[in-house]
Amino acid sequence: MSAAAVVDRAALAKATAHRTRRNFVADGALAIVSGAALLIILTILAVILFDVVRQGLPRLSIAFLTEAPRNGMTEGGIFPAIIGMLEMVVLMTLAGVPVGVATAIYLHEYASPVSPITRAIRIAVANLAGVPSIVFGLFGLGFFVQFVGSGIDKLFFHGDKVFGQPALIWAALTMAVLTLPVVIVATEEALRAVPRELREASLALGATKFQTVLHVAVPQASPGILTGTILAVSRGAGEVAPILFTGVAYFLPQLPRHLSSQFMSPSYHVYVLSTQSPDVDATQPILYATVLVLLLLTFALNLAAVVVRSRMRRRYAGAGA
Amino acid sequence: MSVTKPKRFREVRNIREINGFVPFGVTAMSQTRHLFVKSEWSYPPVTTPEGAIAMARQKTIGTKIAVPPARPPKLTLAPAPLWHRAAEWTLRVLAFSAVVAIVLILVFIAKEAAPIFYSAAVRAEVTMSKMWVPRLWPGYDESASIWQPVSEIPKFGIWPLVLGTVKVTVVAMAVSVPLGVGGAVYLSQYARPRTREIVKPVVELLAGIPSVVLGFFALMVMATWFQRLFGLESRLNALVSGVALSFAVIPLIFTFAEEALRAVPRSYVEASTALGAARWQTISRVVLPAASPGIAAGVALGLGRAVGETMIVLMASGNAAIISASLADSTRTISATIAAELAEVVFGGAHYTVLFFLGTLLFLTTFCINTIGDWAIRRMKIRLGGTA
């Protein structure tokens, strides 16, 4: 044994004790600090909810949901806004979900992983998810309203302004593009979870790839597709910037009847009442109640998505046996 | 039922019978079973195919009912219907939708912004230099970059807007990164699984709150609190809107960071602990670095969201396009400017063109953030694990 291996035991013990004490403090500090961070996050949510519920609940009633606004938005309800939002969301879903699902099916089932086309599509999806919502609004205005809309007007309406202006259909299509990445990602995740053995079983029975996709993969993935749709609807109900210039309005005398009509929406309602209300105190109860409705709607949708996702996980856990 | 010896009765191809030799591995039990199987079979008298099926329908001895199957006509299977090929082609075409969308977005907002480069009418009021270079305007003491598009002499100095975006983004990231990562560390390293089951959906609820609601909350509630708490002059300012913006960004960073931290293999933690590291050392030196690509992805996503977010800043930042270093002053971001002013512009005019130019700028900025983020994350993954 060389001299260098001789250890000063006393000094080592002292150093270790010191380090242990320091570690004890540091461990505790880290736990406390990170726990505090989590607590702050949860508190923020709680405060927002508490405030909105406290001030909005008194005004919330069946009448509120089913009546039209009166008296300069100081009385009545938000029924037309709810209907307008529903119509827009339905159109958005009809336009966007099939396209998103088709894209995901292609990406997962048909596309070669190394092909440049596949890379291009994936880059496009990732970037689409990052585009600011106001840019979508500009796109909706510049492309749908002014290019497609004017074109339709010139072709079918002799230049009358029918579709070349903010309209329900343009807002819905703009939102469909905005929520496309959500649907694509959720669907692809669901397709990826379909076990390889099921596909093999189908192919070994003489099914083509498309038949396998149609009869085995997509049915198995349908809860995931549903989750994606629910999340897309949730985004669609809440976003304001994309619909600002593509179809939403503050007060309309009647419900939207045509694809070219404008529509009201609770989210836009909240924005206008918050920033441009002539009498802040008088409209405040309606404002809070509308916010509450919006929050309840978004929460209900997100909860539904969580339930569907957990049910799906349970089903897969049983199928793999 | 009598067991007659039918013609198609199978011989027992038991190896034992062939030459009396039992090779290694074929046990006596399997031979016996063969004989046993033979006696279990029963052949009811069959005259018609329907009779055969009817016999099979009754429960008989054992489960082995070797009824000569009454075969239906030879099966002919059709090939896949033609519309399947059409459907596959439709899938291929639709899959390009995302690419088409991105291209269209860029093309059409750039198209509306392009006049700034070639239209004489627009250039009379605004050019790139007028936007980016501070100049001396009549009535002012020194040259400045001023955003005042609606006035006798329209001024389109962009710097106040850029500064506003930067201020608000910095505040938002400064709040959301520590909170998001910190909370994720706690949930993944310290919390019990049951807690995680509850907290994760709750944070997703926060993610689901529409930005207009966050803006509303900032405007109506937070602004008053901040003013009282900090004694601020203007109620709506960069601080309030930045903090409110962080509420939208926190769930993004939190979710990504938490998934990344949980994905760190237990073997790393065990190795570190076995070497005598304390918990905090393991977390800070092993777990966090191992999760850094995922965390970075979340931060990049959050950054993009912060830069582009519109409604929160529109409602809570005060909408004053001024150049000021203070966070307590009202400010204006690029996105809020577009949203606020686009409603009143003349179609095709200078103001309209500049707003679309700002939109293009925003699009390109978030595109760059995404691309750089992707590249950085890929490099991180290589550094950590050898493959991207």
Added chain:
Amino acid sequence: MSANSNGKAEPAPKLIVRDLTVSYDGKKAVGPVSLDIVGQHVTALIGPSGCGKSTFLRSLNRMNELIPGCRVAGSVLLDDAPIYGPGIDPVAVRRRIGMVFQRSNPFPKSIQENVAYGLRIGGIDNPQEIAGRVELALTQAALWVEVRDRLNDSALGLSGGQQQRLCIARALAVEPEVLLMDEPASALDPIATAHIEELINELSESYTVVIVTHNMQQAARVADYTAFFYLGELVEFDRTDVIFTKPSNSRTEDYITGRFG
């Protein structure tokens, strides 16, 4: 084909394999293999793990094509018609050559719909015809009596052995001529294994069966012909009694007698 004294057709080749080579990304996995699979008899492929028997089996119904980077060279003739070649549809091949996998993989559908899947894919939708063919297939798979009261229940509620018989019934419903089985009983307990082996014996009356097994004794019990694979090559192929009593190749003898494997 004339009948011999056992009532069984004279052995004639159903699948003729010549110089079949399977490689993944340029690396040879199996081959070249040449052998004749005899019709309406059971052929077993035996050998230690990783010797390529499953790969070879999967190349008989063109299932290897699903793996990217896989290349198949050589020829396989089903009744003198090639199954590989430009313009030959793998879907048509797989309808004539069915497959049962190692781990049972029923669809998350009802028992009836599982068995009827191949029929519906093939355009058959007459409910009576479907019901009749499902019953026939389940009878052939020795499962009918156990499930005939619960055809609409989920297939996932069956036991492991029942699920595997269901997969066999599903494969039989499309009336293939050849049935490939990749270690069909390896995931099952001994009683279920015995059922499957008896089933194989019955099925060989009407179908050509090729079974991969890592269990030599199983090959001895069920197979008429046995092929011994080792390290990606076919070492010996002969009648089972010959392989197990008088193997010509010393490696075969070593494997049979347990010197390695």
